[in-house]
Amino acid sequence: MATTTTPPQTQSTLSADEVAALAREKQSPKARVGMVASYVGMAVIVLYCILPFYWMIVSALRDPSQGRSTEFIPNPISVQNFTGVFAGQNNFGRSLINSLIVSGTTTILTLLFGIVAAYALARLTFKGKGAVLWLIMACSMFPIVVLIPPLLKMFSSTEPFQWFPRWIDTYQAVIIPGLSFGLPLAVWNLTAFFKQLPVELEQAAMVDGCTPGVAFRKVILPLAAPGVFTTAIIVFIGSWNEYLLALTFLQAQDRQTATVAISKFTGTTGFDTPYGTIMAAGVIVTVPLLVAVLLFQRRIVAGLTAGGVK
Amino acid sequence: MATATAEPRVTTVKEDGHKHKKNALSDGQGRLAYILLAPTLLVILVVAGIPVVMSIRESFFQTNNGVDPTTGMVAGGERFVGLGNFTSIFAGTNPVQGSFGTHDRFVNAFLNTTAITIVCVILETILGVAMALIMSKAFRGRGLVRAGILVPWAIPTIVSALMWKLIFDADGVMNRIIGSQILWTADTGASFWAVVIADTWKTAPFIGLLTLAGLQTIPAEVYEAAKVDGATVWQQFTRITLPLVKPTLVVAVLFRTLDTLRMFDLPAGMIGFGKYRTETVSVFSYLEATQTRYGPAAAYAIVLFVYVLLIAFLFVKVLGADVIGDTGMPKKKKGKKGSGNDGKAPDAAAPGLEMMGGAH
Numbered sequence: 001m002a003t004t005t006t007p008p009q010t011q012s013t014l015s016a017d018e019v020a021a022l023a024r025e026k027q028s029p030k031a032r033v034g035m036v037a038s039y040v041g042m043a044v045i046v047l048y049c050i051l052p053f054y055w056m057i058v059s060a061l062r063d064p065s066q067g068r069s070t071e072f073i074p075n076p077i078s079v080q081n082f083t084g085v086f087a088g089q090n091n092f093g094r095s096l097i098n099s100l101i102v103s104g105t106t107t108i109l110t111l112l113f114g115i116v117a118a119y120a121l122a123r124l125t126f127k128g129k130g131a132v133l134w135l136i137m138a139c140s141m142f143p144i145v146v147l148i149p150p151l152l153k154m155f156s157s158t159e160p161f162q163w164f165p166r167w168i169d170t171y172q173a174v175i176i177p178g179l180s181f182g183l184p185l186a187v188w189n190l191t192a193f194f195k196q197l198p199v200e201l202e203q204a205a206m207v208d209g210c211t212p213g214v215a216f217r218k219v220i221l222p223l224a225a226p227g228v229f230t231t232a233i234i235v236f237i238g239s240w241n242e243y244l245l246a247l248t249f250l251q252a253q254d255r256q257t258a259t260v261a262i263s264k265f266t267g268t269t270g271f272d273t274p275y276g277t278i279m280a281a282g283v284i285v286t287v288p289l290l291v292a293v294l295l296f297q298r299r300i301v302a303g304l305t306a307g308g309v310k
Numbered sequence: 311m312a313t314a315t316a317e318p319r320v321t322t323v324k325e326d327g328h329k330h331k332k333n334a335l336s337d338g339q340g341r342l343a344y345i346l347l348a349p350t351l352l353v354i355l356v357v358a359g360i361p362v363v364m365s366i367r368e369s370f371f372q373t374n375n376g377v378d379p380t381t382g383m384v385a386g387g388e389r390f391v392g393l394g395n396f397t398s399i400f401a402g403t404n405p406v407q408g409s410f411g412t413h414d415r416f417v418n419a420f421l422n423t424t425a426i427t428i429v430c431v432i433l434e435t436i437l438g439v440a441m442a443l444i445m446s447k448a449f450r451g452r453g454l455v456r457a458g459i460l461v462p463w464a465i466p467t468i469v470s471a472l473m474w475k476l477i478f479d480a481d482g483v484m485n486r487i488i489g490s491q492i493l494w495t496a497d498t499g500a501s502f503w504a505v506v507i508a509d510t511w512k513t514a515p516f517i518g519l520l521t522l523a524g525l526q527t528i529p530a531e532v533y534e535a536a537k538v539d540g541a542t543v544w545q546q547f548t549r550i551t552l553p554l555v556k557p558t559l560v561v562a563v564l565f566r567t568l569d570t571l572r573m574f575d576l577p578a579g580m581i582g583f584g585k586y587r588t589e590t591v592s593v594f595s596y597l598e599a600t601q602t603r604y605g606p607a608a609a610y611a612i613v614l615f616v617y618v619l620l621i622a623f624l625f626v627k628v629l630g631a632d633v634i635g636d637t638g639m640p641k642k643k644k645g646k647k648g649s650g651n652d653g654k655a656p657d658a659a660a661p662g663l664e665m666m667g668g669a670h
Contacts, residue, residue: 034447035447035448038444038447038448039448039451041444041447041448042444042445042448042451042454042455045441045444045445045455045458045459045515045518046454046455046458048511048515049458049459049461049462049511049515050458050461052462052470052473052474052477052511053461053462053465053473055473055476055477055483056469056473056476059476068476068479068481068482070481070482070483070486112349113349113350113353114350116346116347116349116350117346117347117349117350117351119346120342120343120344120346120347121347124340124342124343124346125340125343126340126343126344127340129343132347132351135351135354136350136354139354139358141568141618141619141622142358142362142615142618142619143571143572143592143611143614143615143618144572144574144592145572145574145591145592145595145596145611145614146361146362146365146608146611146612146614146615147357147358147361147362147365148595148596148599148607148611149365149368149595149598149599149604149605149607149608149611150361150364150365150367150368150604150608151361152599152600152604153368153604154364158602159388160388176356176357177357177361179353179357180354180357180358183350183353183354183357187350212342237464240466241466241467241468243466243467243468243574243575243578243579244574244575244592244596247596248596248599248600259466259468259469260468262468262469262472263468263472263578263579275476275479278472278476279472279473279476282465282466282469282472282473285466285469286464286465286466286469289464289465289466290461290464292464293457293460293461293463293464294457294460297453297456297457297460298453298456300460301456301460301519301523304516304519304520
């Protein structure tokens with residue numbers, strides 16, 4: 001735990017490895033036992049997290065003829081489920097594109113609105129800031145299902161909303177309500193990022209003749225790029241995983257998002273749930289997210305916990 | 311090994327800069343602030359404010375269907391029923407058999423929601439704190455564990471619901487491992503626990519991650535001093551760790567609670583619709599809305615909304631969950647307590663948790 005005790009300023013002469021080495025030397029045999037126990041504990045945690053996902057991969061790689069076999073290793077390994085996912089009736093390729101359109105647009109809109117709002121919240125003093133923060137927080141708290149009855153009625157342009165265009169099976173029917181949970185997150189996250197940038201940066205820029213707007217664009221925004229990127233990933237994953245809105249408003253098969261399409265997969269042979277295909281589709285939907293998570297895990301964890309970047 | 315979450319705390323001092331009015335950036339810039347905030351506030355008004363008001367209005371109406379008994383014509387439109395949609399909850403016109411005996415379908419859903427929330431949140435908190443304690447003791451391999459912990463988080467809830475549905479299949483691997491023939495995904499008492507297990511799997515690691523961030527802000531000197539004074543490990547845990555990590559934990563638990571109260575994907579995807587043992591208020595309300603019974607659907611959603619608000623209020627008032635200000639960072643608790651929210655960094659922990667499920 002040497003890292004948390006040593007203030008960064010005094011650390012300059014010691015590298016992180018050296019600090020760790022110093023910390024190790026002091027360990028008693030008892031501490032070593034504790035360390036082994038902690039490794040065992042960590043292994044348990046990792047297994048707990050990974051095993052169900054392992055089962056998903058195994059089931060996806062099983063030959064479809066084996067049904068719901070419970071063998072722990074698929075034999076023979078077959079990719080037939082993965083090709084089956086893209087079979088014509090499932091329309092899965094199309095649903096992946098739909099998911100990309102919906103999540104991409106939601107993420108971009110969220111960032112556009114979120115960045116300016118977060119900057120104001122981080123840097124400017126104004127009356128009612130507390131109220132604004134509470135409003136944004138409350139927005140992220142309320143159950144999405146509250147939106148369903150009025151919006152379903154409105155988007156299907158039934159009485160008394162005949163004046164409203166029919167939005168069922170349109171992307172905006174999911175994107176716009178989706179902002180209600182993406183935006184609070186983005187504002188919150190970005191505010192934390194902007195706060196970590198020293199205010200002196202803009203002050204210096206303004207001394208040099210920049211307006212606050214230019215100082216923001218030329219100085220702050222480039223520095224906050226990692227924060228914006230992290231926020232984008234988190235909002236994108238949240239939007240990609242969204243189910244309730246998409247299930248309600250995107251009913252036509254060629255408009256379904258991937259999450260809805262997976263939940264509606266039907267087997268080729270009547271009543272049997274095609275678990276192999278569903279698991280394969282689940283793996284396809286999840287793997288890009290997992291790659292992003294593994295690549296940017298440090299940032300994502302920081303973004304999710306303290307909104308911090310280095 | 312320096313952790314990303316511990317370091318930014320050092321900058322806290324600088325935030326003082328904009329608490330003072332004499333700041334090139336904050337001098338009389340209220341109007342600019344509102345211009346910058348306007349788009350976001352407008353979006354919130356359009357995507358949340360107006361629909362909520364519409365939903366409240368909706369809850370006082372019912373859609374006419376079938377034949378109007380007085381005129382013999384096919385009725386259309388809607389009629390005002392006052393509190394009818396709410397009072398019908400207690401009329402007992404739609405009794406169903408759930409885990410808690412026979413109740414009106416909404417009451418049953420409400421009880422399910424409450425029970426699932428209480429059980430899940432308790433399990434997730436205990437497991438999450440245990441995970442955080444283990445991770446905080448390790449010197450190496452934290453990156454690996456962190457990556458592993460993000461796996462349940464990154465899998466879409468609906469996909470994990472289907473995944474658990476396969477695991478809990480009557481002929482599935484869970485029954486094989488425990489050597490039983492439990493019908494987990496049928497409408498039985500076991501389905502309740504299937505949902506609880508799946509939800510705990512997905513979110514306990516995340517509570518662990520947040521708690522770990524809280525743990526890392528506790529200076530090691532505090533523990534060293536306690537050791538010198540002869541405190542046992544258990545004393546250190548209850549007298550140092552828990553009180554200092556409490557602000558982080560309370561906020562994490564609050565958001566997990568709110569998120570679990572509106573659970574939809576998991577019971578819907580795993581057990582299915584119309585299964586009374588696991589039907590939550592969100593699922594029931596959704597079903598009513600898709601059957602064009604907008605009035606009752608809105609009424610149920612509003613009850614859930616009020617319930618969520620009430621729980622949030624209790625957390626903030628009773629447990630002192632600091633949701634928007636110095637969220638759970640023990641360091642900031644020192645001094646400046648009365649300075650209000652202005653100028654304080656909102657902590658991303660809360661909405662971060664939010665993303666665990668979205669409409670989960």
